Amino acid sequence: MILPNDQEHAPLDKLDDWEDFVQDGLYPVAGKKKKDDYRNYDAPARDTVREFYRLNHKFQTYDFVVGKKEHYLAFDKREMTVFEALDFLNTLVDDSDPDIELDQLQHLLQTSEAIRADGHEDWFVLTGLMHDLGKVLCLFGEPQWAVVGDTFPVGCKFSDSIVYPEFFADNPDNEDPRYNTRLGVYEEGCGLRSVHMSWGHDEYMYHLMKGCLPEPALYMIRYHSFYAWHREGDYDYLCDDHDREHLKWVKKFNPYDLYSKCPVLPDWNKLRPYYADLIAKYLPATIKF
Numbered sequence: 001m002i003l004p005n006d007q008e009h010a011p012l013d014k015l016d017d018w019e020d021f022v023q024d025g026l027y028p029v030a031g032k033k034k035k036d037d038y039r040n041y042d043a044p045a046r047d048t049v050r051e052f053y054r055l056n057h058k059f060q061t062y063d064f065v066v067g068k069k070e071h072y073l074a075f076d077k078r079e080m081t082v083f084e085a086l087d088f089l090n091t092l093v094d095d096s097d098p099d100i101e102l103d104q105l106q107h108l109l110q111t112s113e114a115i116r117a118d119g120h121e122d123w124f125v126l127t128g129l130m131h132d133l134g135k136v137l138c139l140f141g142e143p144q145w146a147v148v149g150d151t152f153p154v155g156c157k158f159s160d161s162i163v164y165p166e167f168f169a170d171n172p173d174n175e176d177p178r179y180n181t182r183l184g185v186y187e188e189g190c191g192l193r194s195v196h197m198s199w200g201h202d203e204y205m206y207h208l209m210k211g212c213l214p215e216p217a218l219y220m221i222r223y224h225s226f227y228a229w230h231r232e233g234d235y236d237y238l239c240d241d242h243d244r245e246h247l248k249w250v251k252k253f254n255p256y257d258l259y260s261k262c263p264v265l266p267d268w269n270k271l272r273p274y275y276a277d278l279i280a281k282y283l284p285a286t287i288k289f
């Protein structure tokens, strides 16, 4: 697997550096941390995150998102069992690509095992295992900024509560009167289901899991990187009561995603039979990506 190596394709040293950035508490929480506080740190990883968001905010336009949906929601790229897909995702590591060194399977297992240890229902555990599987988009040749990172609505004004909002100045939608008003192409309270989110693994995985997992699980998968909503409390004007009702599930999921790094790594070989049963209970034998 050869991934293009140019800077615009893969600005992050590790695919999950942006999540470490969130976890470090450097996300500009309104009123608590000034935007400038997290700049100019003498830490190269932070510069790569900044460059990552410069590209993400510049290129995630309404047309880009609609185009990616057309391309990927045809699900004609590859058919795999969940186990094959997990192995496939892990080739991000096995190909020793220097850009992506985190073991993706370990992150998924640590998330799902932390959920299981807290005694949650089995579909919640399975959500932990599946939530980032959409990162296979990287293996289909997508640049990092179209796979990971915070997600946000396109087709309406970009909010200042999104990380590095100044980079939206380079996004052509920012100057487009169809897209740069508060509501843009949407109606007040239309519900998030009617809103196009920036393209990435969250939206992709939601469409793959639709019809298989319960509604709270689908919200966790679809909006787990929508920090401007679930952490900053923004975009309520696009939400309906169904979204508001399900926000608690997205919030419930977030700590498992960010803080479930276990001291003892889960042993996939031992856990495999448990997850085989769980996958068979909810998901089809093969998934069309």
Ligand SMILES: [Fe+2]
Binding pocket: 131, 132, 201, 224, 225
């Ligand atoms: Fe994710």
Ligand SMILES: [Fe+2]
Binding pocket: 107, 131, 132, 257
């Ligand atoms: Fe994750």
